[in-house]
Amino acid sequence: MKTRALLLTALLLLLQATPALAQSDGVRLMLTAFENALLSGRSDSFNSLVMPAILEAPASAARAASFADSEFRTGATRAVIQERDRQSLVGALAGNGFRLIVDAFVEYGDRARVATWQLDIRRVGEDDWKIADQERVAAVENLYRLRINALNEYDARDFRIQSEDLELTLVEGTVFTITTDQGITGLVLQGHGEMRFSPSPETEKGQVRILAGKEQLESRFDAA
Numbered sequence: 001m002k003t004r005a006l007l008l009t010a011l012l013l014l015l016q017a018t019p020a021l022a023q024s025d026g027v028r029l030m031l032t033a034f035e036n037a038l039l040s041g042r043s044d045s046f047n048s049l050v051m052p053a054i055l056e057a058p059a060s061a062a063r064a065a066s067f068a069d070s071e072f073r074t075g076a077t078r079a080v081i082q083e084r085d086r087q088s089l090v091g092a093l094a095g096n097g098f099r100l101i102v103d104a105f106v107e108y109g110d111r112a113r114v115a116t117w118q119l120d121i122r123r124v125g126e127d128d129w130k131i132a133d134q135e136r137v138a139a140v141e142n143l144y145r146l147r148i149n150a151l152n153e154y155d156a157r158d159f160r161i162q163s164e165d166l167e168l169t170l171v172e173g174t175v176f177t178i179t180t181d182q183g184i185t186g187l188v189l190q191g192h193g194e195m196r197f198s199p200s201p202e203t204e205k206g207q208v209r210i211l212a213g214k215e216q217l218e219s220r221f222d223a224a
Contacts, residue, residue, distance in 0.1 A: 026123075026127035026129050027086075027121065027129055028083075029127075030049065030121065030128075030131075031083065034081055035079040035080065036079075038071075038079040038081075038104070039077075039079050040072075041073060041074035041075060041076055043068035043069050043072040046064065046068035047068075049131050050064050051130040051131065052130075054130075054131075054132060060133070063134075064134065067134045071104075071136065073108070075108045076106050076107065076108055077108060077109055078106070078107040079105070079106045079107075080104070080106075081103070081104045083100055083101075084101045084102060084116075085100065085101040086100055086101075089121070089132075092122060095123075097120070097122045097123065097132075098120075098121055099118065099119070099121075100117075100120075100121060101116065101117075101137070102116070102117050103116050104117060110145045110147070110180070111142065111144055111145075112145070113139060113140060113143060114139065114140045115140075116137040116138045116139070117134060117136055117137060118134070118135045118137055119131055119134050120132045120134070142182070144185065146180070146185065146186060147178065148176045148177070148178055148188055149177050149178065150176070152176060152177040152179070153174060153175075154175040154176075155173075156170050156172070156175045156191070157170075157172050158170075158171060159173075159175060159189070161187075164200075165199045165200060166195075166197050167195070167196045167198075168189065168193060168194075168196075169195075170193045170224075171194060173191015174189075174190045174191055175187055175188070176188040176190075188223070188224070189221075190222065190223045192220070192222075193221040193223075193224060194218065194219075194221070195220070195221055196216060196217070196218050197217040197218075198215070198217075199215075
């Protein structure tokens with residue numbers, strides 16, 4: 001399926017990461033303003049973050065507008081930007097320009113996306129910073145906060161799920177679905193179940209033989 005489950009561990013690391021500098025840092029304040037702009041969902045709100053001289057040059061203004069059109073989307077309910085790396089910007093006086101690599105996590109209700117951006121920023125005041133250039137490095141779309149659909153409960157007998165080397169059989173029990181706006185993305189099985197793991201590679205067969213005494217591992221389960 002195209003739907004991707006929300007990677008909880010990775011997102012916890014993202015959201016709990018320690019900022020590169022203190023919260024009073026002007027760069028951090030600029031990133032906070034960026035978060036607020038993302039929440040607005042208006043691509044033109046990006047202009048307030050960009051150096052005025054950039055917006056006056058047709059080529060650079062078009063580049064900024066293209067970035068904003070792709071990264072700003074309506075319906076955002078939460079936005080977090082974490083700085084991953086900071087390097088001195090070539091051509092800027094020491095301490096007056098940086099090239100940042102940042103990770104942006106934006107929620108849209110139960111759906112989310114993660115993007116990595118490269119931002120070139122310059123100091124334009126005592127501690128005021130503006131974006132001189134921007135580029136999307138990578139993005140992961142369609143992350144979902146998964147929930148069991150309590151309305152879809154099915155009685156099951158001899159319900160079988162097969163994949164490479166693994167077979168799950170719910171002899172008797174209940175099946176619940178996990179759904180998103182793109183359809184079913186997961187199942188929860190409860191009841192009397194049997195698991196059979198029969199690997200094909202010889203090395204894995206040897207490991208299973210050590211563990212189970214034979215080349216096939218079988219076990220019962222109550223939930224999966």
